[in-house]
Amino acid sequence: MVVDGGARASGARGRAGGAGASPPALLPLVLGVLVVLAASAPVVHRYLVAYPQDQWQVDLEVYREAGRSLLLGRPVYEVVTEVPQLLPFTYPTFSAVLAVPLALLPWGAAGWVWTGVQLALLWLVVGLAFRPLLARGGRWAPLAQGVITGACVWISPVGENVRFGQVNLVLVSLCLLDLVRGAEGVRLGRFRVRWPRGALVGVAVAVKLTPGVFLVHFAITRQWRELRNAVVAAAGVTVATFLLAPEASLEFWTSALLNPDRLGPNAGSSNQSIRGFLLRLYLADGTTTALWALVAAVAAAAGFAVARRMHRCGSTVGEVAACGLVAVLVSPVSWLHHLVWGVVVLGALAGDGRERRRVVVALVATAGLWVAWPWWGANLLASGAVPVPLARAVQSGDLWWACLALVALARVVARPAGEPRGVSRSHGLHGG
Known part of the structure; x- marks a missing residue:
């Protein structure tokens, strides 16, 4: 991943235009965020406030316990969550590494933080997937993005992700961001962040194996550079994880992965x-x-x-x-x-x-x-x-x-x- 500081001219133009930005210029974004918060409030209340404690964020608990296992030196793939769920960790060890920050948070806070992350990722996915439609909104595009995001909160798969504290929006965001913006990167303030197109797909594969379908697609469509970047990224992350947690990595690739009953x-x-x-x-x-x-x-x-x-x-x-x-x-x-x-x-x-x-x-x-x-x-x-x-x-x-x-x-x-x-x-x- 490369931070391109060479786009200073365009960055300067962005700073010049943003330095005098008046509050009305931020109004569409503020309204868009408020729409998302209002639309998601009933869903969040149902699954984070009114839901039974023994069913609260059960998949997030799996990830968090995997992160805790790494910190405590416990066998990652032998630990199960508390009764009545008794769920084992079933993902590549890299996912457990990513869950370490959640393991450092109090359990109650982790659920709320992760729900906020999911809503932010949904905002990103909508912004990328509906980009041609949103572009027609001009300066009001952030408000339109908020309306569409708020509507998407209510579709069944998104609600289920919030209910369980799932990781799927991370995978969708990585793959979509990679293919849609991989050539141009993204602007963060005065800098433009670029990465080899395909690399984020590789990271997604290292998090969970299902995005591996993109590797097959790259091969079918002869996107050899993207395929190479994805394979190198997935392999690099996996090898680095193996060096960090060799016992857990070995357990996943030789045992846990081959046992469908764990699911x-x-x-x-x-x-x-x-x-x-x-x-x-x-x-x-x-x-x-x-x-x-x-x-x-x-x-x-x-x-x-x-x-x-x-x-x-x-x-x-x-x-x-x-x-x-x-x-x-x-x-x-x-x-x-x-x-x-x-x-x-x-x-x-x-x-x-x-x-x-x-x-x-x-x-x-x-x-x-x-x-x-x-x-x-x-x-x-x-x-x-x-x-x-x-x-x-x-x-x-x-x-x-x-x-x-x-x-x-x-x-x-x-x-x-x-x-x-x-x-x-x-x-x-x-x-x-």
Whole structure:
């Protein structure tokens, strides 16, 4: 990562323009932040104030205990959280290293701090995914960003991330920031911070293995430099972590990674991957495994084809969205909160908001993410109010949403085959 101090001319212009900034110039940003805080207040109250203590931030507790294990010299992958959850740490050891600051905070404070971090990351993801649309707001773009972020707080996957204190928004932010801004970097005050495009994807892979789908995508689309940077970053971080915590790292790569039972009941409603759906059919184990291998291979081929099409037509956000959906579909376990990639999908579908069809599809997709399909389906199963096949279908609603989202990206966002790259049917397709 490079801090470019050479952009002093543009930095000077930024300082000259910002030195005399009046309070009204900050008004859209202040209003945008207030909108996010107001919109998220009921969700935060539900999951951080009114929620039972034995279910409070249960996944954050897993991360925090892993960080504490490193500090205390305990076996990272043998410690489980307190009753009634008894959850083990299941992620690469680098995630435990990143959790050390949370381990230094009091438990109650850690939940609130991490929720604040998640809301800030959601703000970032919305700013990147909806950039063409927000650009039309001019100086009021921060307010528009706040409105969209506030709306996204209420979709099911984001709420589930807040509920559990999950890490998915970190992964989405790293991958989206890398592909959308990797060439230009980001400005922090008078400096511009740059990094090798692909490196942040590598860091995301070191945090959790599911972003590894981007490595496959880089290879398919012959983005060799990005692939090299991602592999070097992931390997470098992993090796550094091994030197820092060799016993825990060895345990992860030789034992914990190979034990799917550590992830909990894979057939439960929360698992919205293809494998989760097949497990809920309760077929013979061999049949389930064979079907999963076949269907997952088809889904991966289709998903990577869509991602490749997004790359060719210049929709970087659509490229990230398609890869994220592939991760959700083909992973052995994809919990409800993994579908936070859906925020990126919504941004890709909306584009710059000038094409009515894309806006309508984005709104319909938003409504689909608002419904907690797995819990609704589980309740229908328990009540017996509808036939079991229908209840099972509803129970896997997030899975069907991911499949339909891939179709929507291919049909609504991408240009017809043969249209020259760099020419957009709608304004601002690049990045959208």
